[in-house]
Amino acid sequence: xxxxxxxxxxxxxxxxxxxxAGTGPAQAAxxxxxxxxxxxxxxxxxxxxxxxxxAAQAKAGKVDGFAAPTTERVRPGVLAVDAAHGFAFPxxxxxxxxxxxxxxxxxxxxxxxxRSHHAGVLALTVExxxxxxxxxxMVANAPGAMAAWGGTRPLFGTNPIAFAAxxxxxxxxxxxxxxxxxxxxxxxxxxxxxxxxxxxWALDRDGNPTTDPDAAMAGTMVPAGDAKGAALALxxxxxxxxxxxxxxxxxxxxxxxxxxxxxxxxxxxxxxDPVAIGGPGTLRRLAGLAREIAADxxxxxxxxxxxxxxxxxxxxxxxxxxxxxxxIAAV
Amino acid sequence: xxxxxxxxxxxxxxxxxxxxAGTGPAQAAxxxxxxxxxxxxxxxxxxxxxxxxxAAQAKAGKVDGFAAPTTERVRPGVLAVDAAHGFAFPxxxxxxxxxxxxxxxxxxxxxxxxRSHHAGVLALTVExxxxxxxxxxMVANAPGAMAAWGGTRPLFGTNPIAFAAxxxxxxxxxxxxxxxxxxxxxxxxxxxxxxxxxxxWALDRDGNPTTDPDAAMAGTMVPAGDAKGAALALxxxxxxxxxxxxxxxxxxxxxxxxxxxxxxxxxxxxxxDPVAIGGPGTLRRLAGLAREIAADxxxxxxxxxxxxxxxxxxxxxxxxxxxxxxxIAAV
Numbered sequence: 079x080x081x082x083x084x085x086x087x088x089x090x091x092x093x094x095x096x097x098x099a100g101t102g103p104a105q106a107a108x109x110x111x112x113x114x115x116x117x118x119x120x121x122x123x124x125x126x127x128x129x130x131x132x133a134a135q136a137k138a139g140k141v142d143g144f145a146a147p148t149t150e151r152v153r154p155g156v157l158a159v160d161a162a163h164g165f166a167f168p169x170x171x172x173x174x175x176x177x178x179x180x181x182x183x184x185x186x187x188x189x190x191x192x193r194s195h196h197a198g199v200l201a202l203t204v205e206x207x208x209x210x211x212x213x214x215x216m217v218a219n220a221p222g223a224m225a226a227w228g229g230t231r232p233l234f235g236t237n238p239i240a241f242a243a244x245x246x247x248x249x250x251x252x253x254x255x256x257x258x259x260x261x262x263x264x265x266x267x268x269x270x271x272x273x274x275x276x277x278x279w280a281l282d283r284d285g286n287p288t289t290d291p292d293a294a295m296a297g298t299m300v301p302a303g304d305a306k307g308a309a310l311a312l313x314x315x316x317x318x319x320x321x322x323x324x325x326x327x328x329x330x331x332x333x334x335x336x337x338x339x340x341x342x343x344x345x346x347x348x349x350x351d352p353v354a355i356g357g358p359g360t361l362r363r364l365a366g367l368a369r370e371i372a373a374d375x376x377x378x379x380x381x382x383x384x385x386x387x388x389x390x391x392x393x394x395x396x397x398x399x400x401x402x403x404x405x406i407a408a409v
Numbered sequence: 410x411x412x413x414x415x416x417x418x419x420x421x422x423x424x425x426x427x428x429x430a431g432t433g434p435a436q437a438a439x440x441x442x443x444x445x446x447x448x449x450x451x452x453x454x455x456x457x458x459x460x461x462x463x464a465a466q467a468k469a470g471k472v473d474g475f476a477a478p479t480t481e482r483v484r485p486g487v488l489a490v491d492a493a494h495g496f497a498f499p500x501x502x503x504x505x506x507x508x509x510x511x512x513x514x515x516x517x518x519x520x521x522x523x524r525s526h527h528a529g530v531l532a533l534t535v536e537x538x539x540x541x542x543x544x545x546x547m548v549a550n551a552p553g554a555m556a557a558w559g560g561t562r563p564l565f566g567t568n569p570i571a572f573a574a575x576x577x578x579x580x581x582x583x584x585x586x587x588x589x590x591x592x593x594x595x596x597x598x599x600x601x602x603x604x605x606x607x608x609x610w611a612l613d614r615d616g617n618p619t620t621d622p623d624a625a626m627a628g629t630m631v632p633a634g635d636a637k638g639a640a641l642a643l644x645x646x647x648x649x650x651x652x653x654x655x656x657x658x659x660x661x662x663x664x665x666x667x668x669x670x671x672x673x674x675x676x677x678x679x680x681x682d683p684v685a686i687g688g689p690g691t692l693r694r695l696a697g698l699a700r701e702i703a704a705d706x707x708x709x710x711x712x713x714x715x716x717x718x719x720x721x722x723x724x725x726x727x728x729x730x731x732x733x734x735x736x737i738a739a740v
Contacts, residue, residue: 153516153685155486185484186679188517190686213652215644229705233698241644243651251647253640285707303634306586309711312702313546313572313584320574320695321544321687328701348517348679354484355521356652364651367564370659371643374560376616380640 080397088114088396092129095409099133101143105168112167116199117398118391119384123263124198126402131334132165132196133409138336141165141195147172155184158322161194163340169194173347174206181212181349190322191345196220196333200240201254201384203347208242208250211361213350216240219318219343222327223262225298227308230285232298235327235343236262237314242381243352245368246361252381257311258299265294266334317346411728419445419727423460426740430464432474436499443498447530448729449722450715454594455529457733462665463496463527464740469667472496472526478503486515489653492525494671500525504678505537512543512680521653522676527664531571532585532715534678539573539581542692544681547571550649550674553658554593556629558639561616563629566658566674567593568645573712574683576699577692583712588642589630596625597665648677 083091089110096106109132117125136143145164149172152158157177161169173189180187197203197218207214220235236258243251260279268275269291280294281287288294301307319326324344331338352360368379414422420441427437440463448456467474476495480503483489488508492500504520511518528534528549538545551566567589574582591610599606600622611625612618619625632638650657655675662669683691699710 153682154514155518156516156686158686183485184515184518185487186517186519187486187515188681188686213647226702226705226708228707228709229702230707231701231705233701233705239641241647243647251643253644255637255640257637259634301634302637303590303632306588306633307637309584309586310570312582312698312711315698316544316572316574316582316695320691320698321681321683323687323691323694326698326701350519350652351484352652355487355489355519356654360651360654363654364647367643367646367651367657370562370564370657371557371560374557374562374564376559376561377557378559380643 079400081400081403082395082397084395085114085118085392088117088126088398091406092126095129095133095406096136096143099136099143099409101136105143105145105165108167108171109165112198112202114396115202115388117396118388119199119202120387121199123261126398126406128196129409130405134336140331140336140338140340149176151180155180155187157187157189159189159191161191163193163342164195166191166195166197166345170203174203177347177349178207178210178212181351185354186348186350188349189347192322192324193340194324194343194345195341197238197343197345199254200238201242201252201381204240204242205250205252205381207349208244208252211244211353213243213352214241215348216345217314217318218345219315219324219327219330221330221332221341223299224258224301224308224311225281225285226312227301227305230283230298231328233328234308234311234315236299237311237318239310239314243364244361245365248365248368249385250381251364251368251379252384255302257302257307257314259302259307260299262299265291265299269295318344322346410731412731412734413726413728415726416445416449416723419448419457419729422737423457426460426464426737427467427474430467430474430740432467436474436476436496439498439502440496443529443533445727446533446719448727449719450530450533451718452530454592457729457737459527460740461736465667471662471667471669471671480507482511486511486518488518488520490520490522492522494524494673495526497522497526497528497676501534505534508678508680509538509541509543512682516685517679517681519680520678523653523655524671525655525674525676526672528569528674528676530585531569532583532712535571535573536581536583536712538680539575539583542575542684544574544683545572546679547676548645548649549676550646550655550658550661552661552663552672554630555589555632555639555642556612556616557643558632558636561614561629562659564659565639565642565646567630568642568649570641570645574695575692576696579696579699580713580716582695582699582710583715586633588633588638588645590633590638591630593630596622596630600626649675653677
């Protein structure tokens with residue numbers, strides 16, 4: 079069974095739950111917008127199901143619900159952002175507010191976010207830049223889940239890469255992918271249900287393929303594209319943690335329980351002014367590329383599905399499952 | 410049979426061949442350094458075997474061997490680079506010379522190269538930045554070889570991504586991967602030998618898996634990580650061609666024959682000052698990450714193999730196959 083909620087009602091519900099758990103009103107509103115938008119985009123794994131864990135972490139002090147993120151412009155093109163062990167989304171709001179001006183001035187600029195938390199659906203953050211006419215690339219690290227290629231230790235997170243570009247006369251192009259072949263949430267779901275995993279998803283602690291969800295959780299996820307995905311996950315660690323001063327994946331605590339130190343994860347956002355670089359025809363050229371893709375039967379311009387799902391949800395509301403409603407009410 | 414040449418002798422041999430084909434002395438020297446370094450790094454597909462095609466293209470005017478690349482600093486953090494339909498390597502030399510100063514000033518800077526040619530082994534270019542203490546990310550597009558996910562038209566190149574980061578007290582970390590599962594050169598090699606392809610490498614013109622090299626050349630390459638590799642290849646098109654004003658993959662002529670207009674490809678390089686962003690301990694932290702990788706049995710820190718191969722070649726020279734020697738002599 080489900081309950082249908084408008085976007086506004088869902089945001090209110092989440093924000094109130096977060097405030098009950100010990101989160102400031104502005105921070106709770108930011109978290110609520112991000113989780114509800116993720117749910118509306120069809121990314122339930124980063125949506126309302128996260129409220130219970132977020133609330134437990136705020137209660138336990140593993141995340142500081144009252145933290146106020148700060149920025150420092152350490153170079154003309156660099157914002158150093160301290161999320162102060164609060165939720166990531168208030169820090170992303172600051173970045174979305176401040177970074178575009180730097181990018182327009184210097185042509186390319188970046189934000190390095192440290193002492194941060196779960197980055198959620200990166201597509202939603204990079205899309206904000208595209209809505210302002212900027213190209214954005216964002217990477218985030220996550221608690222250890224993948225090994226270096228050939229290894230067994232979970233040194234890297236599933237480490238998403240997201241990218242958005244504005245298109246003349248159309249919704250932006252938005253790419254968002256994690257570097258594991260399959261999201262780790264699917265392994266957790268299989269473990270909860272007690273069903274085996276499909277082959278090729280995960281490795282056990284000795285690096286051998288496994289279909290046992292428990293062995294997979296004790297082991298590592300298979301990277302997307304094998305060695306190539308593992309290499310890109312390493313690149314993300316360097317950018318999102320190495321450059322920001324955040325914890326590396328193997329130093330970060332879990333995002334799913336309320337035990338231990340704050341995760342202290344990092345995110346790195348690059349914003350680029352496409353017209354400054356490519357001239358006034360750039361967004362038209364990008365729209366042409368998207369049209370070539372759309373004209374090839376069987377394909378889809380990345381990002382369209384999520385944008386359309388959010389439009390539909392804005393009109394007809396969200397169908398929230400009863401167990402999710404109950405978990406939020408129980409906070 | 411092979412001939413053993415010192416690095417210097419190999420560079421002289423290539424530079425002389427390029428000059429005979431109609432390439433300026435400085436441009437020929439740059440091409441020779443790049444192709445010999447690729448060969449020494451074990452990347453024969455981007456090494457001395459390219460001399461014949463490069464020379465034919467210079468003779469035919471498909472590439473302008475005398476072109477002088479130019480740069481314009483269009484924003485504090487942006488170099489717009491016109492390779493002027495010459496070889497890519499003289500343009501990369503300019504970028505390697507000029508971009509670090511911008512990156513140190515603004516914290517992050519980029520070079521957008523248009524009207525360019527074969528980018529060769531990107532690892533060699535990004536490594537130059539790491540040798541100066543900078544982190545570098547580079548992408549290049551290439552003639553159409555991969556489809557958008559689910560499609561059949563070769564809209565994207567195999568589009569490499571490369572990344573380098575300096576490590577305190579160690580060789581840099583260097584990642585370099587193309588976004589097709591397998592290099593297209595391996596399909597060409599199978600076609601020459603008349604042997605079938607392994608399964609999973611390529612699709613025919615209708616998008617169906619094929620092991621026939623001819624059908625594969627008329628079709629598309631399978632992206633690394635399936636839909637994820639295709640999405641990243643699109644990201645590379647946006648950066649390397651969309652932002653630079655270069656041809657998209659589907660507009661670019663072949664790098665292997667001397668027919669038609671110049672390829673007009675593009676490359677995009679981002680250079681980042683890691684210490685400006687992460688503070689003085691950053692390169693030590695990055696070295697620690699590399700040590701964690703190296704400590705996991707069965708793994709390798711990306712880039713080490715190529716750097717060691719080049720060191721060995723500098724000591725003992727290159728073993729060049731007789732057919733390659735003959736092709737260079739025949740220019």
